Amino acid sequence: MNAEAMPGYNYAYLDEQTKGMIRRAILKAVAIPGYQVPFGSREMPLPYGWGTGGIQITASIIGPDDVLKVIDQGADDTTNAVSIRSFFARTAQVATTTTTEEATVIQTRHRIPEAPLKSGQILVYQVPIPEPLRFMEPSESETRTMHALEEYGVMHVKLYEDIAEHGRIATSYNYPVKVEDRYIMCPSPIPKFDNPKMDNCQALQLFGAGREKRIYAIPPHTRVKSLDFEDHPFEIQSWDEACSICGSRKSFLDEIITDDHGGRMFVCSDSDFCARRVREQEGT
Amino acid sequence: MLQSIPAGFARPVFESQSTYRAILEAMSRPGSIVPLPVQGEGPRGWSGGMTSVVLTMCDMDTPVWLDGQAGTDDAFRFLRFHCACPLLDAPDKASFAIVINQALMPSLDAFSLGSAEYPERSTTVLLATDIDDDSGETISIQGPGVDGKGRLPLSWLPPKFMEKWRDNGCLFPRGVDLILVGKAHVVGLPRTLRMGAGPCM
Numbered sequence: 246m247n248a249e250a251m252p253g254y255n256y257a258y259l260d261e262q263t264k265g266m267i268r269r270a271i272l273k274a275v276a277i278p279g280y281q282v283p284f285g286s287r288e289m290p291l292p293y294g295w296g297t298g299g300i301q302i303t304a305s306i307i308g309p310d311d312v313l314k315v316i317d318q319g320a321d322d323t324t325n326a327v328s329i330r331s332f333f334a335r336t337a338q339v340a341t342t343t344t345t346e347e348a349t350v351i352q353t354r355h356r357i358p359e360a361p362l363k364s365g366q367i368l369v370y371q372v373p374i375p376e377p378l379r380f381m382e383p384s385e386s387e388t389r390t391m392h393a394l395e396e397y398g399v400m401h402v403k404l405y406e407d408i409a410e411h412g413r414i415a416t417s418y419n420y421p422v423k424v425e426d427r428y429i430m431c432p433s434p435i436p437k438f439d440n441p442k443m444d445n446c447q448a449l450q451l452f453g454a455g456r457e458k459r460i461y462a463i464p465p466h467t468r469v470k471s472l473d474f475e476d477h478p479f480e481i482q483s484w485d486e487a488c489s490i491c492g493s494r495k496s497f498l499d500e501i502i503t504d505d506h507g508g509r510m511f512v513c514s515d516s517d518f519c520a521r522r523v524r525e526q527e528g529t
Numbered sequence: 530m531l532q533s534i535p536a537g538f539a540r541p542v543f544e545s546q547s548t549y550r551a552i553l554e555a556m557s558r559p560g561s562i563v564p565l566p567v568q569g570e571g572p573r574g575w576s577g578g579m580t581s582v583v584l585t586m587c588d589m590d591t592p593v594w595l596d597g598q599a600g601t602d603d604a605f606r607f608l609r610f611h612c613a614c615p616l617l618d619a620p621d622k623a624s625f626a627i628v629i630n631q632a633l634m635p636s637l638d639a640f641s642l643g644s645a646e647y648p649e650r651s652t653t654v655l656l657a658t659d660i661d662d663d664s665g666e667t668i669s670i671q672g673p674g675v676d677g678k679g680r681l682p683l684s685w686l687p688p689k690f691m692e693k694w695r696d697n698g699c700l701f702p703r704g705v706d707l708i709l710v711g712k713a714h715v716v717g718l719p720r721t722l723r724m725g726a727g728p729c730m
C-alpha cells in the first residue's frame with residue numbers, strides 16, 4: 246500500500262491538511278454530542294446533494310484496513326452508493342462489502358441498516374440540511390443563539406401544529422431528536438422508523454453536511470430521544486403488507502409501482518437485509 | 530550549528546490515519562484504553578505516543594501551548610518543522626496544550642473554554658500519563674460513550690483533579706477536552722464525562 250497508488254491524488258483524495266481539519270472537527274463533535282461543528286468543506290468531484298459531507302468524513306477517517314459499505318436509501322446497488330463505493334475503492338484502496346456486519350465504515354444516505362450495528366463500526370450519514378430549526382428560523386446567527394440558550398420552543402410548536410392540522414405528528418422523516426438532553430439535532434432524512442436505532446447505539450455515528458459545512462456526531466451509548474408530547478408519544482411507521490421478496494414484517498418497506506394499472510408491491514429498503522433473508526430461506 | 534530534527538512519522542499519511550482512528554475511538558469510548566498503532570520519533574522527553582498524537586492533530590491552524598517541561602528547544606524546533614503550528618506563551622488561546630509534567634498542569638479554566646455559541650473553540654489538552662500504572666483507587670465514570678458505568682484509575686490524573694473536572698463539566702457545552710497519552714496508549718476524557726457523583730450535567 247502506498248500513497249501514490251492513484252497518481253496525482255493523495256490517499257483517499259483529500260489533502261492531508263484538509264483531513265487534519267476535518268479530523269479535529271469530528272473530535273469536537275464527539276465531545277459535544279449533537280452540536281454542529283462548522284468546518285471548511287471542500288469542493289468534491291461530485292455535486293452538492295450527492296453526499297459531499299459524508300464523503301469528506303469518510304475520506305478523513307478511512308484507512309487501508311477498513312472495509313467500506315455504502316448505502317443509498319438502504320440499497321447497496323443504487324447509483325449514489327455504487328459511485329461512492331468505487332470512488333473509495335480507487336482512491337483509498339479499501340475493501341468494500343455489501344454485508345452490514347463485515348463493514349467497519351458504513352456511509353449512508355437516508356437509512357440506518359436493519360442489522361444492529363456493532364461496537365467498532367462507524368456510521369457516516371450524508372446530511373442535506375443539518376439545522377433542525379432552519380425552517381422555523383432562517384437566520385444562522387439566530388439558530389446558533391437558540392442552540393446556545395437551549396431555546397427550543399419553536400420545535401415543539403412545529404410538532405404541535407402537525408397535531409392541530411392532522412391530528413397526529415405527521416413528520417415521517419428527518420424527525421427531530423434531542424441528544425443527551427441537550428442539543429436538538431436533525432437525524433438527516435432517515436425515516437422516523439430508524440430513529441430508535443440511534444439511541445444507545447453501539448456504533449459511532451458521524452454526520453457530514455458538505456454544502457452547509459457542518460459536522461456533528463453521536464458517540465456510542467448516547468441517549469437520543471425523538472421529540473414528542475405526553476399525549477402524542479413518538480411512534481414509528483408500520484405496514485399492513487410484508488416484503489414481497491423476503492416476507493419480512495419487521496423491516497422498513499418501500500412501495501414500488503409495478504405497472505400503470507395500480508399494481509404495486511412492497512419490498513425491504515435494506516437490500517442486504519432482504520437478500521440475506523432470501524438466502525436463509527433457500528437454505529444456501 | 531546544524532541541529533538534527535527527529536523524523537516523526539516514517540509514513541505520515543497512513544500513520545496519522547491509524548493514530549487518528551485510535552484517538553477517535555478513545556474519545557468515543559471515554560475511559561477505555563486504546564492502543565496507538567505507531568510510536569513516532571519525537572523530541573527528547575516526549576513519549577512515542579505523545580509524538581504520534583501531536584503529529585496527527587497539530588498543523589498551522591492549531592496554536593499550541595506546551596508546559597515548561599514539554600517546551601524544550603528540541604520540541605519547539607520539532608513542532609516548527611513538522612507541524613508549523615503557532616507556539617503560544619499562554620494556554621488561554623491554545624487549540625492544543627501539551628502537558629508532559631502533570632505537576633505543571635494549569636487549572637482547567639486557564640485554557641480556552643469556547644463560547645456558548647461556539648463550544649468547539651476550546652483547548653484539547655494532551656496530558657502525558659503512565660497508563661500502565663492503573664494501581665490504587667479508581668473512580669466511577671459515566672456519560673456519552675460509556676456503556677453503563679466505567680471506572681478510571683485516579684493515578685492517571687493530576688492531584689486534586691476531581692473538583693476541577695466537575696467545574697469543567699458544569700460549563701457544558703463549554704469546557705476543555707482531555708486526551709491522556711501514554712507511551713503506546715490513549716484514553717479520551719471528553720467534557721461530557723462525569724466522574725464520581727458530580728452534581729452537574
